Amino acid sequence: MSAAAAGGGPGPWGQAPVAPPGGDPGAIERALGAVVPERYDAYENLLRALAQGQVWMLLWHGTPGSPDAQYGNMDIGGHGYAPAVTSAEQLAASGWARAHEVISGQEIAAALFRTRWGLWLNPHAPGGGVGVPWADLRRVAVGLDRLPAGPLRISEPRLNAPQFYGLLEQQAVQTRPLRSLRQAWVQPALGEAYLAVGLDLYDNSPPSVEAARALVQRAAQLAPEGLAVSTVAMADEFDPVAMWMRANARPFFDRDTQFGHPQGAAPYPPYGYSPQSAPGPQPWPQQPWPGYPGR
Known part of the structure; x- marks a missing residue:
């Protein structure tokens, strides 16, 4: 498939950002x-190289820096990807006749x-190239070491930890910004499995989150030895673990249910905001995560 054929029209995210070239293509x-x-370590190396390098984005319309500049797009299995090539040599080999733009991998x-579009590298190459789904682009943008490597296997936890859960629920009652707690057992593609605790807050100001x-963190001191515990913000609409918990996990602590407050009504003034300036509810889009693209 040629790069010219891959571009199905302008992408939905509007003007293409401009960044100075850099890195090692x-x-x-x-x-x-x-x-x-199934070589997740090799795919992780690709993400690391992308985070430190640059790509040649194929512009379906306009020129770099122009107000009407838009990237091309590809539809793969119902998921959107922007096509790119990895060097000037690959650009020439692709036969792309329209404009292009060089940008850092981290910036693209x-x-x-944020618009749930992935990046497809060298679509003209034999085999069709490799796609990087938006969930992995999120890791590239935020930091590969800060988010677990996908694809993630997520399920209900099966833990016997009464002291941990007892302290967790006891302190949850005393933490006024907290609406509810959910949980999931997460097995990354690379690394150890861990317990994710989803934090649903009445407001998401820094004091409330902290x-x-x-x-x-305090309750984790009573967790079984060797159990890794992490937190997930339920308000993060791009986190695949939060999306899974929203769709599949019932709260094991729910202040509204326990104390009889109307659904969605905060029983206390929000931390860090006056009642008039507190942010409203966050959206919860339930879009699938494409997972590992190299199959």
Whole structure:
């Protein structure tokens, strides 16, 4: 498939951002050549190279820096991707006749994941290239070490930890910004499995978030030996663990139910905001995560 054929029209995210070129395109190409199905370590190396390198974005319309500049788009299995190539040599090999733009991998990742669009590298290459879903672009933008490596296997926890849960629920009652707690057992593609605790807050100001995370950290001291515990903000509409919990996990602590407050009504003034300035409810889009693209 040629790059010209891959572009189905302008992407939905509007004007393309401009960033100065930098990085080593050779590193991305070397990592790309090593990606094969089920080799998650090789795919992780590709993400690392992308975070440190640059790509040549194919512009379907306009020129770099122009107000009407838009990237091309591809539809793969019902998911949107913006096509890109990994070097000037690959650009020439693709036969792309329209304009292009050189941008850092980290910046294009930050631009695309917020609209749930992925990045497809070298679609003209034999085999069709490799796609990076938006959830992995989020990791590139935020920091690969800060978010678990996908695809994630997420399920209900099966833990015998009465002291941990007892302290967690006891302190949850005393943490006024906390509406509810959910949980999930998360097995990353690379690394150890861990317990994720979803924090649903009446408001998401920094003091409220810090208070909720602190109570989980205190309770984690009574967790079974070797159990890793992490927190997930339920208000994060881009976090795949939060999306799974929203769709599949009932709260094991629910202040509204326990204390009889009307659904959605905060029993206390929000931390960090006056009642008039507190933010409203966050959206909860339930879109699927494409997962590992190299199959």
